[in-house]
Amino acid sequence: MISHATALEELRAAQARVRKLWMPPPDITIEEWARAKRVLPSQSGRPGQWKADPIQREIQESCCDPKVREVVFMKATRLGWSEICNNTLGWGIDVHAMSMLMLQPSRDTAEDYCKERLEQMIESTPALAGIVRMATSKASGSTTRNKRFSNGGSFFVASAGNPRELRSKRARFVIQDEADGYKNDVSDEGDPDKIVRRRLDEFFDGRLLIGSTPGMPQGISRIEKAYNRSSQGIYLCPCPHCNALEPFRWRHPDKPDLFLLRYEKDRDNQVIPESVHYTCIRCGAAIEERWKFSMMDAGHWLHRRPAVTAVKGYHANGLYAVFPGHWAKMAQEWVDAQGDQLELKAFINLHLAETFTEPGESVDPGFLRTRAAQDDRPRAVVPEGVALLLVQVDVQTAGLGRLEAQVVGFTSDERAYLVDFQVFPGDPQQDQVYEDLDAWLLHGWLHQNGARMTPHLVLIDARDGNCKDSIYRFCAPRADRWIFPQMGVETLSSKGWAEESGARKMSQRMFLSATDDCKRVVMSRLNLEANAPKSIHLPAWVSDEYLDQLAAEKRVAVTDVKTRKTTYRWVRTRNRNEAIDLWAYAYAGWWIITRILAPELSGPEGRQQLEQLAALASSASERVTPGEAPGRRIRSRGIFE
Structure with missing residues (x-):
């Protein structure tokens, strides 16, 4: 039996818990919370105990300023960005019991962050360790990437490459980490930045924190674009000699060849650490690194666009890193990077926090327009010398949906002629739009000498999972006409531009194309002389929009911030890129027909057969079909040998 005193005590304890639930959160900033409660492992x-570096303080204050909706940090490595994220997370969970979301470039980087950063922070910070629900059972609701707290707060680390994860969580505070590592288009479902911003819509005080080292070229970099639309803060430090306030810069702003960090080298090309110093842009005095810490303590952020109050932006290069000897380390890495384009790019991205402009693999749309203007071929007419007629179909689900199709004629020396281009409006998940496509295919194309040709091979893009059933329904009964689904992939199991997939659906053959290789072929051949073998010929009737789409991607080197490994990626320079995709399918089709379906068409003997096909098309008076081509023997699976 419970005594009156015990019952009264329990009642008062319950009342205290209820009052605590209804009390407003304490008026404490992220910086104040971190100083009081954050313990570094x-x-x-x-x-x-946490102690902020000078450049970190205002960034953290902006993250909890009610007038600020977005905070952008365009940064070098080793400036404490991860700790800013961790402090923001701890403050949001402990003080406000927020629902929070962080984006990482991939699932692997998301799991690495949780294991290497997040869990260590929770374990070493008592204020968080006491309220986290450990992932010891399903009932806890916590996993490696999804943390739930007993006060109602939650934190999920999502992969920017997984649209389902981006759409599945609502969040009052979103953190985008290493934003330049995100893909521009996630599984054809849109930009991950735009998708995740919708997660904030239902919160009147929703906030976004974006930070990244630049990893993309100028004009494409996400973090550069975000910084350019922000208040554009730079950190000013007073010179210990003349007291002039200036930011740390690698180069003189008006004299790009004049470097402000100076040093001497020995005979082995090694930087002499004692010689490294910074040069004041105002008085020209030498500043040793030992002065850096007091200069930063006396410095402050200056916003070059102070009228922009809702988006606070900050930029800092590696000269602000507080680690002793960092200036000498930067100088040596700069010396070592000379003559190596990839090392130079890594230095400019990671240490200077600047975008790197490189030639890359691309083509200028103005050049394409000039070239096309010289080719006055009529539309839908096959030119002399074409041996094979290939059709490529791109499936678009945006809006009401459509199919975009083009016809390319190949000669025996691999010159490629754009013959026709057509858009078929309609829902790609329904059959009607494919019936319209089929009527177009069956009608064929007039050869300039009078015969009508039908295509030798048709490839339909089957990347969109929502449309696969309708594409397979269309292709399966038309396999004898060589109408097949195909998908672009990053790598193939064999060398070449394309291969046949081992997976089948509805007994339908399926082909895979090497996206990177095919687009590189397109770019190299667009830049060939107009009449050279393997050149691409565009007619004057193509639209400016088509040419802009054909030049809408650029192949650039991307350096991983952690591993320093450099890979290459095709990035969009504009939103629509259907034309370059179609041309990539065209070269995949050339490989499929000359290496897989009819390998006798490759090599010197194959070139002779292609010349015979071209001669047949030129001399025919009525209609040329693939079945009438020399050497084509239709078999039960619809192939010829």
Whole structure:
């Protein structure tokens, strides 16, 4: 039996808990919370009680300023960005019990962040360790990437490459980490930045924190674009000699060849650490690195666009890193990078926090327009010398949906002629739009000498999972006409531009194309002389929009911030890129027909057969079909040998 005193005590305890639930959160900033409660783990470079570096303070204050909706940090490495994210997370969970979401470029980087950063922070910070629900059972609701807290707060680390994860979580506070590592289009479902911003819509005080080292070229970099639309903050430090306030810069702003960090080298091309110093842009005095820390303590952020209050932006290069000897380390890496384009790019991205402009693999739309203006071929007419007629179909589900199709004629020396282009409006998940496409295919194209040709091969893009059933329904009964589904992939199991997939659906053959290789072929051949073998010929009737789409991508080197590994990626320079995709399918089709379906068409003997096909098309008076081509023997699976 419970005594009156015990019952009264329990009642008062319950009342206290209820009052605590209804009390407004304490008026405490992220910086104040971190100083009071944040403990850095032993694995940290500076373990123990948190102490902010000078450049971190205002960034953290802006994250909890009610007038600021977005905070952007365009940064070098080793400036404490991860700790800013961790402090923001701890403050949001402990003080406000927020629902929070972080984006990482991939699932692997998301899991690495949770294991290497997040879990260490929770374990070393008592305020968070006491309220986290450990992932010891399904009932806890917590997993490696999804943390739930007993006060109602939650935190999920999502992969920017997974649209389902981006759409599945609502969040009051979103953090985008290493934003330049995100794909421009996630599984053809849109930009991950735009998708995740919708997660904030239902919160009147929703906020976004974006940080990244630049990893993309100028004009394409996400973090550069975000910084350019922000208040554009730079950190000013007073010179210990003349007291002039200036930011740390690598080069003189008016004299790009004049470097402000100076040093001497020995005979082995090694930087002499004692010689490294910074040069004041105002008085020209030498500033040793030992002065850097007091200069930063006395410095402050200056916003070059102060009228922009809702989007606070900050930029800082590696000269602001507080680690002793960092200036000498930067100088040596700069020396070592000379003559190596990839190392130079990594230095400019990671240490200077600047975008790197490189030639890349691309083509200028103005050049394409000039070239096309010289070719006055009529539309839908096959020119002399074409041996094979290939059709490519791109499936678009945006809006009401459509199919975009083009016809390319190949000669025996691999010159490629754009013959026709057509858009078929309609829902790609329904059969009607494919019936319209089929009527177009069956009608054929007039050869300039009078015969009518039908295509030798048709490839239909089957990347969109929602449309696969309708594409397969269309292709399966038309396999004897060589109408097949195909998908672009990053890598193939064999060398070449395309291969046949081992997977089948409805007994339908399926082909895979190497996206990177095919687009590189397109770019190289667009830049060939107009009458050279393997050149691409565009007619004057093509629209400016088509040419802009054909030049809408650029192949650039991307350096991983952690591993320093450099890979290459095709990035869009504009939203629509259907034309370059179609041309990539065209070269995949050339490979499929000359290496897989009819390998006798490759090599010197194959070239002779292609010349015979071209001669047949030129001399025919009525209609040329693939079945009438020399050497084509239709078999039960619809192939010829």
